[in-house]
Every structure is written in structure tokens, then in C-alpha cells.
Amino acid sequence: MTVVSTGTVRRIGIGVGGIGLGFGLWWVAVVLFAPPTYILPAPAAVLGRLAGNPTLYIENAWITTQKVLLGGGVGAASGIVLGVLIAKIRVLRASLLPYLVTMRVLPKIAIAPVLLIYFGLGMQTAILFVAIIAVFPVAISTAAGFERVPERHLDLLQSVAANPRRTLVRVEARYALPDVFAGLKQAAALSVIGAIVAEWIVSTSGLGYLILVASETVQTTVLLAALLLLVAVGLAIYGSVALFQRVTVGPSSRYAGPT
């Protein structure tokens, strides 16, 4: 299997070109309209700020990344287990449904102050918050994936009295993989949002905290430098999940079912 095809290289090239174009437009806007630096500093100023104090940004970026990875990881793992249980055990599905619907409609940001009261400021509270945000899309997607297995395939395996655990792992899980990854990609994006919100409310470090402080002191250059780094972190995490999907699942057309 070729992991990086010509099409992938072209897509990456177009993406990088798009980012370059964005920087170009930003620069043109600064040159043409000459806004005050506290409104829109030039790209070179923002990049200079990043290069001028790399330790500050890298340390905070690492703190945020840890929250995303640990919180997202815990949320994703819990979501997969929960999704399988929901798909396989009807009673559990019925009993968990009200909670799942509640989680769906509840603005997650509203949970952060509650966690602050129970667990206080700190890394573990932020990780818990990110995990809560990540669990829902993974659980729902996983459950949907396991329910997507064609009935005839299960009949076929039953006709040879296949071991149910092997059927679950080798067939049902394989069918569910594209949906699981769809949930994981959603969770990856939401985990970054969750980490930033957590850093606003329950933390005193990380890129989110840096953005908050920079905003309050109108240090737009610092704010944009932190934002740039945050975009890079988000893209790297999302891209890693997408690449892992590509390697483990293969082309999505192979999951279209009987044709």
C-alpha cells in the first residue's frame, strides 16, 4: 500500500500554498492600510516575536499539547469503549441515551466552572475537561460504525459458528474503523478547543492562557504569535490522526460494503 500518493503530495502542496497565500494577503493588508500594530501587526513582526522568545512559546505550546494529547487520548479511549458497549448492549444504550442527549445539547464550556469548583486549578482539571469534550463524538461515531456492519456478513460468520470475540475484533471493528476515525478527527479538533477553554478557566499556563493574558494587555503581536503556534499544534494533531487512518484503514472505498 502506498501511504503517500501523488494525489496526497498535490493536496499537501495546495494546502501549503494556501497558507502562503494567507500570509501574503495579510502582508498586503498591512502595507495597504497601515493599521496600528495593536490592531494588526505585520506577519514579520509576529514571526519575529516567535523567534525572539522561542522558549516562552515552545514551553506553553508543549503544555497545551500535553492537555490535548492526554485529555483527547483519555476521551477517545473512553469514547471507543462506550461506543462499543452502546452498540452491543441494548439495555445500556437505552439507559445511557438520556445522558448522551444531555451531553450533546449541553454547551461544554459550562462544565468548566463546575470542574473548577470540584477539582480546582491545574493540569488534571484541564485534562478532565478536554476528555469530557472528546468522549462524545468518538462514542457516537464508534457506536454508528459498529451498527453499520452488514447483517449478511454476520449471518455468514454465524453460519460457520465463528467465535463472537474474533468476529467483533476482526470484522465488526474493521467495519467500524472509518467511523471511529471520523469521531477521532472530530475529537482532535474539539480537544484543541477544549484545551484553550480549559486554559482560560482552570489553568495558569499554556497557549490559551498566553492568548488570554495578551488579549487583556492588548499585546496583539504576542496574541497572534500564540495563535499561529496553536494552529500548528491543531494541524499536527489532526494530521497525525488522518495519517494514522490512512495507514490502518486504507482507501475509504474499500468500506463501501457489498456492491
Added chain:
Amino acid sequence: MTAIELVDVSVEFEGVQALAEVHLAVEPGEFVTVIGPSGSGKTTLLRTIGGLQEPTRGAVSIDGEDPESAQSEGRIGYVFQDHTLFPWQTAIENVRFLREMAGKSPKPGRARSILSEMGLDGFEDHYPEALSGGMKQRVAIGRALHLGADLLLMDEPFGELDELTREEIGVEIRRLWRDHDRTIVFVTHSVPEAVLLGDRCLVVDGPPGRIVRQFDVDLPRPREESVLESAAFQSTVSDIRAELHRKA
């Protein structure tokens, strides 16, 4: 010993009676075709024989044992209308996989030779998405053969194929049945197909599904395409059609 025996079998699910008082005995090596209108219970009959549907009343036995025992020994090979190939596996992986899931020991080289026998030389490493409908169904049949099942249950396996491919695979099925000495129960919508393939044709009507008549197909074997023009073939087809229309 009788290969398949159904004694007074009835099946009911969700308040609907799908089969009623079915009696059937199939001898080892017999090729039985099942024909009837849509919704008459043909598929339920096949599922009940294969142990995929529990009878509400009566008894089913495969070689004197219950269907679950036959399943666990990998003696039942199912071929469905949709090919049921696993999309992430190549043709040869699909053929091997069912035998593995049945807990049977691998047979090195056998899967490849079966695919070759099915006319799929050079397509062993193709994924289902790259195979035509007829090729996929050939792989599915090859998979049942590789399983080593002595009873093949085929539920309209040609249902999604064009006329020409149906005829081609029909020839293959007749040859495989002759060469491999299997017992086959074959559900179809096509009366000529049922007569061309079977030793015996069961006409099912319902709901609830009942075997309303059985026709012994007294045509010489091996049956070539020329048999289609014989008077005996035409007469049997007419008789079965008349029975189906009488029921309709």
C-alpha cells in the same frame, strides 16, 4: 443418512408465520432448487436449514445432527445474493478468511487452486472493488468450497447478475457440484435455472411458506446448454410455471 431433514417445521417471528409445517428430506449429493414468489418464505427456509433461523416448531437436522453442530464443524457453506466479501481483503484473503474464522486448519495452496478453478487466475490479489459482480460471486462460491462445506446453501446467488453471467456461473455451479460431490440447496426466481440445475425443484408458496409441490427433474447429466431445447426440459418448465401461476 439423509443430508437434510426437516420434520414439521414452522417458523414465526414478530407475530408473522413465515414457514408452516414444512417436511423435507434431501439426500447426500442431491441438487435441490427452490422456487416461489417473493415473500413466500424461500429465504427463511434456507436460513432455517442453515441454522440462521431457529424453528418455532419441529426439528431440523443436517446429517443427523442439529444445524449448530454442522455450523461449528464448518460443514455449511452459505452463498448469498450479495457476495458478502470483506472489502478490505483481497479475493484470496476472503477465500482463506472464512475457513480461518470457522476454526479449520489452513490448507496451503488450496485457496489459489480453487480460485483458478473458478476462472479467477490473476485476480487473486484484487480487492472486491476491482472485481465485476460475476467475479465477486465466483469468489464467494470459491470461499464456500475452500471452507470444505459438504452442504452449500445458495440464496439467489445470481440475483444481481446479468443474464450472460448467470448462464456462465450456472455452468460453473453444475461442474463444481459434479466434481466436488456436494449437496446443494439453491434458491432462485428463474424457472429455467431451477430446472437446468436441480435434481428436484421445490415450489414454495406463502406466507406462511409451505412446499406446495415438488418436481423431479428427469433430465440427463451432465446437462449442457442443448438441454434447454429438449422437450423434457420445456415440459418441466411449463409444469412448474403452471403451478406457480395456479398459486398466484
